[in-house]
Amino acid sequence: MVVIGRAAGEDRENTLEPGSYYLTEAERKLLTQVTGAFAKTVVLIDSGSIMDLAWLEEYPISAALVVWQGGMESGNAVADVLTGAVTPCGKLTDTISYRYEDHPSASNFLGNDANVYAEDIYVGYRYFETFAQDKVQFPFGFGLSYTTFALENVQVKLCGDTVRVKATVKNTGSYAGKEVVQVYGAAPQGVLGKAARVLCAYEKTKLLQPGECQVLDMKFPVNNLASYDDSGATGHKDAWVLEAGDYAVYVGSDVRAAQKQGAVTVPELRVLSQLEEVCAPVVPFERMVNKDGQAAYEPVPQATRSLKDRIVENMPQEIPFxxxxxxxxxxxxxxxxxxxxxxxxxxxxxxxxxxxxxxxxxxxxxxxxxxxxxxxxxxxxxxxxxxxxxxxxxxxxxxxxxxxxxxxxxxxxxxxxxxxxxxxxxxxxxxxxxxxxxxxxxxxxxxxxxxxxxxxxxxxxxxxxxxxxxxxxxxxxxxxxxxxxxxxxxxxxxxxxxxxxxxxxxxxxxxxxxxxxxxxxxxxxxxxxxxxxxxxxxxxxxxxxxxxxxxxxxxxxxxxxxxxxxxxxxxxxxxxxxxxxxxxxxxxxxxxxxxxxxxxxxxxxxxxxxxxxxxxxxxxxxxxxxxxxxxxxxxxxxxxxxxxxxx
Missing domain, CATH: 3.20.20.300 (Glycoside hydrolase, family 3, N-terminal domain)
Incomplete structure (x- = not known):
């Protein structure tokens, strides 16, 4: 067993250097020696945040356990997993790519005076699943278990303004374990352009014994599928909207494994809430958009309204002393x-x-x-x-x-x-x-x-x-x-x-x-x-x-x-x-x-x-x-x- 550790803390960053995001030469040497001496090697990654894991494919490593920073009981928890007393059931809440440079914000991070959020809504899996699936080593929502699960009898229904997803989870393996069922939406591209997948709901099962089943009933408001129009492209600037079309619903154990199980049809454009311009950019820049499945860029809409007038209009009333x-x-x-x-x-x-x-x-x-x-x-x-x-x-x-x-x-x-x-x-x-x-x-x-x-x-x-x-x-x-x-x-x-x-x-x-x-x-x-x-x-x-x-x-x-x-x-x-x-x-x-x-x-x-x-x-x-x-x-x-x- 090899432990790879990384520190983390406030007022500091991870760096693209050995000992931070990358392995050191000493760590690589250790992995070479251990994997050469033992038939099976388990790696524990004790890190507060994601680091480069491309090296997992360079060595004959049997299993890797990301333990994060688990607090005062982390040693006991890791021992329980390693000995099989507990079956691992965690799932990644981030995408792990093969290279740092593949992240959409890589070229717009660590600016001293400013950072341009040029990737716009295409953060994490929203980017990778839309434009760069082949760049992903471990997808969002991924995590292994000592057992296996099957999803059965998946149903998707629209009940008023609520999407209801029912699914039966069956433990098909030999060990007791828990599974996370994840529900994603895929919106029609419309005039705004959308991410290929957006997480809409999720639920975890109880501890299922081998052969045991559990029915999960997940619900989410159809508004979770909405987009915000900050340009007026839909004719409704500064509004949450559902563009017309079919909104596919995918269900599975991670964003990549999720399969289409149904769809919700919106027959015409729906304006869910008309808001007002707030915190709009004042400096011009180009932002990422989805053009026919390809990443393109367009000028970001800039501020057009006076804040002063709105403040004066909404001043509170004095309470007499x-x-x-x-x-x-x-x-x-x-x-x-x-x-x-x-x-x-x-x-x-x-x-x-x-x-x-x-x-x-x-x-x-x-x-x-x-x-x-x-x-x-x-x-x-x-x-x-x-x-x-x-x-x-x-x-x-x-x-x-x-x-x-x-x-x-x-x-x-x-x-x-x-x-x-x-x-x-x-x-x-x-x-x-x-x-x-x-x-x-x-x-x-x-x-x-x-x-x-x-x-x-x-x-x-x-x-x-x-x-x-x-x-x-x-x-x-x-x-x-x-x-x-x-x-x-x-x-x-x-x-x-x-x-x-x-x-x-x-x-x-x-x-x-x-x-x-x-x-x-x-x-x-x-x-x-x-x-x-x-x-x-x-x-x-x-x-x-x-x-x-x-x-x-x-x-x-x-x-x-x-x-x-x-x-x-x-x-x-x-x-x-x-x-x-x-x-x-x-x-x-x-x-x-x-x-x-x-x-x-x-x-x-x-x-x-x-x-x-x-x-x-x-x-x-x-x-x-x-x-x-x-x-x-x-x-x-x-x-x-x-x-x-x-x-």
Whole structure:
């Protein structure tokens, strides 16, 4: 047995060098020696993200087990699989190609100032299954087992606006095991052009004994087959549409093995939802499109609308200031007073304090080793019954100055293709948070595996937004059953660590909505997180922590999110290009990024005076400060922090 190991971590990338993406000469020598000395050789790949695996075909290797970074129980888990006590049942959540250069983003990654998302919607298997099937070593969704399975009696039906897929899974082998059934859609090309396959649903069986069967009943909304028209090619710009034609449904054990089992016919163009232009590119570039099955390029549609007018049209209404009326936050929780009555008592200084954390990591108001504290960070707020809430880094465990569990990395969990299992694990994790004094876990990491060199891929789930969204939602549900909160991150397009605080993700609206926002949308709809974290990077020229369209128009307006948006730790200074009297935190608050974490403008804990200075100059309004405070206070009412304060 040979173990190939690779490290991974934040603020770094994988590199196209031996010892990172490629094998070292020492590793190659070891493989030559071991395979030459033994009749059978098993390789364990202990890596946080995908590495080059073309060498598996260069040596007489009997089996390879990708173990990812499995946390504190990884050794026991690997031993169980190797000895046959457990049958492996994981599936890849990424495509493994023969060469790095075959990835569609290979020529547009690691840019220092910007990355052009020229591959557009053709990320991972969406690219390979459409344009480059012969470049794939292991397809998306692939994974071996000690047993075999057969799919029988597969049925596809359209019931209203829901596609229903029933399939009988039979264990045809000699060992007990589990199988994952994956359902893919193949849309008509229409005028927009589509990927050859898009994952629409999946489900894992129970442990099936040899000869045992299980019927799986999978459902998904027909909207999962829709495309976003950002050009107006269908006559409906900025709309989700179903173009007319037959939508084939494929079912199988991975994207390549899936077979056509039926189709859904859309007789004419259907407009599912008419939206508005958001986060559109401001810099011209060429994006990939599907022209008769061949990859071609066309100019990306650019921004045409004024953001300023929309902000002015949607300004909140001010709550008249009353001063202290003796109302405590617990009174609001108990239904004895309204949130508006409570917020009416708060001074601008109180409101500003609610818009930031306690300046530094390791705040004395929280558990030892905390990432930061928000909420009741001043004596005046605590006198009104506002509790301080403790954040802790994650998501593969709790980072505090205590002994804490170390959980599998995000990719490892997603490769289980088992949201129910993930939810139960994170319910236990939530109980540990309560024990250790954590109120908010900074996770799950939701960013897409756009490129295999991204150093933080280990923390994220997949190249596919459905897998990412379902896995993230399961984590959120599990955690929040304990009165603690998840905080999905990094919203959005944090797909590179290099110069991450300044890099501009230049991406079309279509790719943004179909790929990079879709996982967050699913997570919010199905998990209902109480908090979410913005990303460091820019999206089409605007930092996420200042991005009104991202955090107000889409997140709150379209998706109905009612929770808190916090920054990633610290933020970049910038004036608001549309409103001269807004800058830094005032600019952020107008975008409804509610809380600056850990609360200062630098690591030394220097306060940011911009919110109050802008307010006094007539820039930021009292109503905007109140709106952000309401978002924060609604979270605190639901938190264990309020229960602890009142206990």
């Amino acid at each position: 009353t001063g202290d009326k003796g109302i405590k936050l617990q009174d609001v929780a108990d239904g004895l007073a309204s949130m508006e009555d409570f917020v009416a008592q708060l001074t601008p200084e109180d409101l500003e304090a609610l818009s930031r954390g306690d300046y530094i990591m390791g705040s004395s108001l929280g558990a030892l080793g905390n990432a930061g504290v928000l909420g009741g960070i001043t004596e005046s707020l605590r006198a009104l019954g506002v509790p301080p809430a403790t954040t802790t880094d994650g998501p593969s465990g709790i980072r505090l100055q205590y002994y804490c569990s170390l959980l599998p990395c995000g990719t490892a969990l997603a490769c289980a293709w088992n949201p129910q299992l993930v939810e139960s694990l994170y319910q236990a994790h939530g109980r540990e948070m309560v024990m250790k004094g954590s109120d908010m876990l900074l996770g799950p990491g939701m960013n897409i595996h756009r490129n295999p060199l991204c150093g933080r891929n280990f923390e994220y789930f997949s190249e596919d937004p459905l897998v990412s969204g379902k896995t993230g939602a399961a984590m959120v549900r599990g955690l929040q059953k304990n009165g603690v909160s998840a905080c999905p991150k990094h919203f959005a397009c944090n797909n590179q660590e290099t110069n991450r605080a300044y890099n501009d993700s230049q991406v079309s609206q279509r790719a943004l909505r179909e790929i990079y926002l879709k996982g967050f949308e699913i997570c919010i709809a199905e998990g209902k997180p109480q908090n979410i974290m913005s990303s460091y990077n820019k999206i089409n020229g605007v930092w996420s922590h200042y991005n009104y369209d991202l955090c107000t128009t889409v997140l709150r307006g379209e998706w109905g999110y009612e929770g808190v948006v916090i920054t990633d730790w610290w933020m970049r200074s910038s004036p608001d290009p549309d409103f001269p009297d807004l800058w830094d935190s005032a600019y952020r608050i107008r975008a409804q990024v509610d809380v600056l974490m850990p609360g200062a403008i630098d690591h030394a804990g220097t306060p940011d005076p911009s919110a109050l200075e802008s307010y006094r100059k007539g820039g930021l309004t009292l109503a905007e400060l109140q709106r952000g405070a309401c978002n924060v206070l609604r979270y605190l009412i639901r938190s264990n922090a309020l229960k602890r304060m009142n206990a």
